[in-house]
Amino acid sequence: xxxxxxxxxxxxxxxxxxxxxxxxxxxxxxxxxxxxxxxxxxxxxxxxxxxxxxxxxxxxxxxxxxxxxxxxxxxxxxxxxxxxxxxxxxxxxxxxxxxxxxxxxxxxxxxxxxxxxxxxxxxxxxxxxxxxxxxxxxxxxxxxxxxxxxxxxxxxxxx
Amino acid sequence: xxxxxxxxxxxxxxxxxxxxxxxxxxxxxxxxxxxxxxxxxxxxxxxxxxxxxxxxxxxxxxxxxxxxxxxxxxxxxxxxxxxxxxxxxxxxxxxxxxxxxxxxxxxxxxxxxxxxxxxxxxxxxxxxxxxxxxxxxxxxxxxxxxxxxxxxxxxxxxxxxxxxxxxxxxxxxxxxxxxxxxxxxxxxxxxxxxxxxxxxxxxxxxxxxxxxxxxxxxxxxxxxxxxxxxxxxxxxxxxxxxxxxxxxxxxxxxxxxxxxxxxxxxxxxxxxxxxxxxxxxxxxxxxxxxxxxxxxx
Numbered sequence: 416x417x418x419x420x421x422x423x424x425x426x427x428x429x430x431x432x433x434x435x436x437x438x439x440x441x442x443x444x445x446x447x448x449x450x451x452x453x454x455x456x457x458x459x460x461x462x463x464x465x466x467x468x469x470x471x472x473x474x475x476x477x478x479x480x481x482x483x484x485x486x487x488x489x490x491x492x493x494x495x496x497x498x499x500x501x502x503x504x505x506x507x508x509x510x511x512x513x514x515x516x517x518x519x520x521x522x523x524x525x526x527x528x529x530x531x532x533x534x535x536x537x538x539x540x541x542x543x544x545x546x547x548x549x550x551x552x553x554x555x556x557x558x559x560x561x562x563x564x565x566x567x568x569x570x571x572x573x574x
Numbered sequence: 575x576x577x578x579x580x581x582x583x584x585x586x587x588x589x590x591x592x593x594x595x596x597x598x599x600x601x602x603x604x605x606x607x608x609x610x611x612x613x614x615x616x617x618x619x620x621x622x623x624x625x626x627x628x629x630x631x632x633x634x635x636x637x638x639x640x641x642x643x644x645x646x647x648x649x650x651x652x653x654x655x656x657x658x659x660x661x662x663x664x665x666x667x668x669x670x671x672x673x674x675x676x677x678x679x680x681x682x683x684x685x686x687x688x689x690x691x692x693x694x695x696x697x698x699x700x701x702x703x704x705x706x707x708x709x710x711x712x713x714x715x716x717x718x719x720x721x722x723x724x725x726x727x728x729x730x731x732x733x734x735x736x737x738x739x740x741x742x743x744x745x746x747x748x749x750x751x752x753x754x755x756x757x758x759x760x761x762x763x764x765x766x767x768x769x770x771x772x773x774x775x776x777x778x779x780x781x782x783x784x785x786x787x788x789x790x791x792x793x794x795x796x797x798x799x800x801x802x803x804x805x806x807x808x809x810x811x812x813x814x815x816x817x818x819x820x821x822x823x824x825x826x827x828x829x830x831x832x833x834x835x836x837x838x839x840x841x842x843x844x845x846x847x848x849x850x851x852x853x854x855x856x857x858x859x860x861x862x863x864x865x866x867x868x869x870x871x
Contacts, residue, residue: 416666416667416668418668426670433601433602434602453672454673454676455672455673455674455676456670456671456672456673457668457670457671457672458670459667459668459669459670459814461667461668463601463667463814464670464814466812466813466814466815468602469601469602469604469605469813470605470813472602472603473602473603473604473605473606474605474606476602476603476606477603477606498606498609498610499610501603501606501607502607502610505598505599505600509594509598510598511597511598512597512598512599512600512601515598515599515600516600516602519600519603
């Protein structure tokens with residue numbers, strides 16, 4: 416595990432983010448952040464480290480799933496059902512985080528594709544899920560092109 | 575009966591389930607899942623009642639309904655903390671750290687002789703000890719209360735981290751000699767000083783105006799080894815982010831023929847450090863038993 420010591424601005428290193436959209440946002444933020452020293456700070460460089468990313472992803476995913484479930488039941492009921500239902504594939508598949516991520520995303524994508532033709536407001540929830548997936552794919556390509564700049568950022572933080 | 579015991583709150587099932595979840599749950603959905611399970615554990619009545627009981631002393635003018643929601647916050651922090659412990663063990667995850675009282679922490683690390691870290695059931699003390707072991711020149715010996723359930727005890731002992739030597743305070747007299755020897759060899763001994771397990775010698779003190787018990791062992795050990803006690807707390811600041819708060823050292827010296835009075839002075843200093851830390855971070859004091867006797871169930 417790589418760590419950065421005494422550098423407050425290292426929190427915005429793209430390598431501390433998982434999803435390409437967040438890495439791109441962090442890259443922009445880091446570009447405009449001046450080096451800030453702060454004694455007594457240890458930061459791990461791990462792509463799962465960002466709080467804001469994981470809370471945003473978790474809330475967004477649960478909100479989307481709840482909206483999709485609202486196709487079959489009232490929204491008020493769909494929220495608690497979604498929280499339980501989202502765990503079911505994990506318990507059934509149980510083959511590690513990456514496989515479970517693939518399964519959850521694949522199931523949600525299939526449901527979203529099906530519900531884009533829905534006549535109610537649910538089609539907007541479905542479309543936004545697919546749009547964000549597409550944007551993340553574009554951001555992935557952009558981040559691939561920026562990998563040299565990311566390495567230079569890390570070098571500035573002593574990595 | 576044995577099978578049912580596995581599913582009790584101290585049973586081994588929950589340790590195994592947590593480890594399984596850490597390995598299998600996608601990290602980006604973890605906040606939602608931990609939120610769900612924290613809500614489910616609100617049904618654990620003895621734990622919930624104990625935290626509410628403690629909160630009545632920590633926040634004397636609080637409403638029972640507000641304390642009920644505070645219990646959720648305690649369970650939420652506890653869920654994150656134990657998940658971080660397992661993740662550190664399984665995935666080598668390291669959280670972000672910031673230090674408060676770094677001058678005391680530096681003093682602890684640069685000491686020639688041994689020292690005692692006195693801590694509480696707060697934040698991720700296991701991860702804190704392992705981090706200390708990884709980045710410090712000193713060896714650390716951690717003293718822990720054994721698990722109540724024998725199967726859970728076996729499971730925990732099988733999953734100990736190699737970086738930290740863990741001693742279980744089952745036979746107090748045997749352990750005292752081991753710890754004294756560790757201190758004399760310049761090692762650091764970490765002990766939790768906010769809870770007394772059955773059979774352990776204690777000293778009475780005052781916490782939040784209530785009579786509470788703290789273990790006498792760390793103070794007697796400090797006196798015997800002439801080692802300072804560093805009150806040190808690991809406080810969770812957020813997801814994968816902790817603060818290591820180190821307070822000024824407590825010297826427990828034999829100044830008179832009254833040994834108990836000398837120990838009481840040390841206990842008093844520890845109690846004030848503990849009280850001040852809990853007051854600010856009540857939401858991560860994982861005391862699921864009443865800390866004072868009055869009206870305790």
